[in-house]
Amino acid sequence: MSGKVVLTYFNGRGKMESIRWLLTVAGVEFEEVNLSNREEFLKLLNDGALMYEQVPLVEMDGMKLVQTKAILNYIAGKYNLYGKDLKERVMIDMYAEGVRDLMELMMMFPFIPPANKSTKLNEIESKATSRYLPVFEKALAGSQYLVGNQLSCADVQLFELTLMLEEKFPTILTNFPVVKAFQERMRNLPSIAKFLQPGSKRKPPPDDNYVKNVCEVFNLKL
Incomplete structure (x- = not known):
């Protein structure tokens, strides 16, 4: 695995958005893989990439990280955003x-x-x-x-x-x-000010297309 941080999720906010925010504040560049159909999700399952058959998935430091809280805590601990004791x-x-x-x-x-x-x-x-x-x-x-x-x-x-x-x-x-x-x-923090600008990797509020995408990938009916 390369040294790049790769986020696998939908093309939307959801549980991944807090991870995007934290990586941004930590000054970590990342790439994204957006799930667009169920077949892509099933491939992740078949490859054994998802410990609990759920996303978000974050690939960093040679690991495939799942579970939002665990991911956030790892990033926070690594980049001095998790207190002193x-x-x-x-x-x-x-x-x-x-x-x-x-x-x-x-x-x-x-x-x-x-x-x-x-x-x-x-x-x-x-x-x-x-x-x-x-x-x-x-x-x-x-x-x-x-x-x-x-x-x-x-x-x-x-x-x-x-x-x-x-x-x-x-x-x-x-x-x-x-x-x-x-x-x-x-x-006013420089990293946050930049992330708030148009064209950043910050995702817009969820719309009908996002809902449709999530439902298709997870085979859900509302």
Whole structure:
């Protein structure tokens, strides 16, 4: 295997987007293989590339990495984005897993039947404003980062989450000024500013074509 980092997933955000973000902040160049049909997925299965028969798949450092959390933790640990000791790491994990809980609700939204979308949006907004954003608002009060005195993977994932939330709820951060200020600081990091520009490897919000692609590859019927 070459030294290149290769990401295998759909041509869309999903669980791979946080990995793209973290690699970008770490300054790691990567290539992508986009699954376009079920045959490509079945070939990965037949080749034994997917430990649990799931994507995302990240090939780096001579390994085929699966499971999103494991991948993110490996990248964070390798590139000094995972705290200075075990106590910081467990706090980073706690914040990051909270972020992912809310992200996963949003990732599933495009696959919800149209009749249920309004109810699901209300649920996401309610959980975001009552359960998750208050935690991050408190954690960032008087601090530049969620944990300790340096940037971590949890900060990167929280920034990604704030952007996702604002796509659905443009004013959602109005009552969370500390989180909003954090978001603006993160925007000014050179790697992030570049990734936010048109033409980067950042993926757009999921649309009907993305949903169709995922359903075809996994042989799903909505």
